[in-house]
Amino acid sequence: MADYPSIDPSSFDLIVIGTGLPESILASASATAGKTVLHLDPNSFYGNHFSSLPLDHFSSFLQSHSHCHSQQPNISPPTSSSNCLHLKHNNLFSHVHISNPHSEYLGPSNKFSLDLSGPKLLFCADPMVNIMLKSGATYHIEFKGVDATYVYRGDGDDKLMTVPDSRSAIFKSSVLTLKEKRQLMSFFKTVQEHILELEAALTSNEEMRRARTISDEELECPFIDFLTTKGLPSNIKSIILYAIAMADYDQETPLLRKDFVIKTKDGIKSLALHNMSLGRFVNASGALIYPIYGQGELSQAFCRCAAVKGALYVLRMPVTALLIDKESNCYKGVRLASGQELFSHHLVMSPSFTVPLSSTISSIRDVQGDSSESSSRSDVEGLVARAVCITRVSIKPDLSNLLIIFPPRSLYPEQMTSVRALQLGSGLAVCPPGLFVLYISTMCDAVAQGKELLHAAMNALAHLLSRKHESSTTMESDCVEEDGPNFLWSAIYVQELRKGSSEIIVSCPTPDGRLDYRDMLDSTIKLFHEMYAEVEFFPETEDAENAENDE
Template sequence: MADEFLFPSIDPTHFELTVVGTGLPESIIAASSSSIGKTVLHLDPNSFYGAHYSSFSLHDFTSFLQSQQQQEQKQLTKEEEEVRDSNSSRDTNFIEIELKHQCLYSDIEITSNASSEDLEPSRKFSLDLSGPRVLFCADSVVNLMLKSGANHHVEFKSIDASFIYGEDGKLFTVPDSRSAIFKDRSLGLLEKNQLMRFFKLVQAHFGLNESMLQQEKNRISDEDLESPFVEFLTKQMLPSKIKAIILYAIAMVDYDQESPEQCKNLVKTKDGIATLALYHSSVGRFTNALGALIYPIYGQGELPQAFCRAAAVKGALYVLRMPVRSLLLDKESRQYKGLRLASGQEVFSDQLVMGPSFIVPAPPVLSPHTDLQQDISQGSILREVNGHVARAVCIMKGSIKSNVSNVLVVFPPRSLLPEQVTSVRVLQLGSNLSVCPANLFVLYVSALCDDATKGKKSLHAAINALLKCSISENRETSAHLPDESEVVTPTLLWSAMYIQQLTKVSEDPISSCPMPDGNLGYTDILESTEKLFRKIYPGEEFMPEAKAPEDVVDEQESQ
């Protein structure tokens, strides 16, 4: 009982929406709900913001993974359930259902090849839990930040260059613009013309060039749009090297598109073209961004915090270090009513949204004939495992490319190993992003996989390749690069490798937010989040545009 006094009392006790967890989707839901005038209580059992989208110091990152490794799912015995049921009747109107937690991470390996002094100070590191992840300058998340005003709470820098791993063990620059194509020395004149012609076709199809839009021959037919993207690229007479660049380094496709029998996601042309259009519209959108991609200073954990701040400005109430003990259901209707917190306090709300780590067990006290029992038994408890993401975080001394800090590298399927059926993506970040001390670099590596063994094998192969491969001189600026004989060899100081499970949550009475996926960007996460918001508040505007401060002053003066 003494511990209960450590928790603050929450007042008021009734809200229109309660959100548990401060991950990016939960934070967007809170910000959007508060912006339409809903009263929001936002809780998190952790002492930090971001949940699975957090950025940690080196010490905290290690501690978090170790805690995940040691975490055991507590199984209630029949006697405990009976005690819980009897104790839950403090208010005879409610049934209490204890929440459980699922661990998303497994097969954790932490290796250090350096002394503690080499990695000090720990607080200088800001390590992402679900990296590698970047934002396209023109994607929907950036637009949402601008619309909501969350952009005022975070700063970005551009990713300096993108590379693709070639068959000869070298890294080649990804030509992502007309000027880059002309400067690229690895492409022949015919290849440059083919790539330019294809990019013009994409621009014409989406109306980015109005004069081309008038030419019907530059439109992509409906039949082609529904065909596999790889077949459409072949139809355009593009050589294998150009197809690999378009598929895996620009369209960011995961699975090997050349092997349909083994491909779990054969991308259609309409989807591939849409990603290309996003990529090209991102190049040059912001004057301080060199290419298509940007990354938040201090790490991706700044994104959920930015939306939390936007929600707080609109009146949302935030309480960290507040675990949720159980759900409260109405005994008559079996509908959700509120939560019992670790402090013992009961708080109530009309709607509830939870992060992906929380599981609602099937309540033994409910009749199997009730709709809620059926929904929970089919939804929240049995979450279908829908694959895994192998992730690695490395700390290195020395950059994989001389004189460049922030670099994206893509290893196409089967470029490292015959059994490598998915792309491996690597994001290197330097101290100019405030994610590590000077002269050190952080490497994020990820790949979709069926199991831990295959996933880690691909990650190890990519890391080993980067430690010994050189950059091909394929730009006119190559005079500033080291000689071909001067191979850049970074030193691996520390690494953490782990497997994150991907689960598919069916529709259930308690809304659950999406977990971090295996994509490089946030687009799919945002789409799922918006869908969840519209389920909770049908007919309401998702994230209304924030008013400028001068507009608020004018509105107040006119009242």
């Protein structure tokens, strides 16, 4: 049996189980608000499903957390003062397939830092960056810019089209016709005028007036309809929808679910964010940035901030059960694998764990006045198919870090979701020199659908590599097999998407299928305010202003 340390004190305002990104943000925000926080993790590393891991650890984590490798914690007997609800391990991954045909070219495993939930990026001006500045997390992490973004076109000789996301990029574009350049410039001008009008209404402290450039009716209509009324051709609409507004689902085909359709007001917000991100930081020429050493650094940065504010951290510490007061049927604490019992007013749990449904759980929800929308267990709301590949050559010989968008129907006619591929090089300390890492992901309704999309994108990328590097080794130019491109190494897997939920017991959301962190951050802020309704989430400080000036 492991020799676990004793934890002192035994009572806290908040206990957090798991060091995933939402859990780490909640721990940091709570510690900043003056709460006593104990942060536990059964793993020996930070980040959980948001981790960046060495190559061999990445493979073992996927396999040990897949449905075919169920893990159950040790169960210790309950005490007389509490009901004991044993935690159940919740495996989020399935259909894991790892291919390692050319391991001799990879080098040491610890030279890799692979994201479990890639591809993920941050817009330079998005709310996550602002929260990092306010919290001080930027003191513990460094970023580099993404060199370029491309849209994949299934036809034509040049299958990758550079995204013209600024005035200068539009003028320099060799793909757009003069008419298309004028149309795109006119559209961006319309959007900019609308944004300026809204800012003027807000800064004048008057009630927000109706925007003159874009009407309220237009703001509520589908974004694709608004783009069509502006006379934009299909290739420009595709760029705006999928490479700037980052739509996940096909916007041009009637959809079964209305919540998949982006409204004009939301599309405008995304365009505004993209525009504000351009040129914000000196080390990023474009709108997107990525953390050096991988996105797992985000969790660690917030954990460091929490520790500075007094939070207590204990890794390699499994929690086996929740303690429920017999009289009130309310949560009151946790039992560790060591047998020690700890107590807190609130509990935050990683989506790695669930509490089996029981009459006791129902009693907890009844006591808290909980509705059917809130549960101690997160509900599966969809799937995201992911792939990680390692190659010896870059898709663009002169660039290391780039993003490729495969819009709906660009890979095959039945493709209804966007596929995103992020290539990163050794300059970001995620792989050895001379190698590149490719992260690919897509939303899907079924495993077969997701894997078909991944294989199609991987084969398209392999074809791009072989075309652009015909002078390279035979291995790169002959890299298509029945199950996808034969890269040096690849992993394909499917991850469940689970929503966060809250009561006294808070369950955090899983990594989502979006490119950025906005949805995850919105959910995390909501969970924080449901725990501490009157507390500000990372209040402004003088240190935060200094941190932004240092960027």
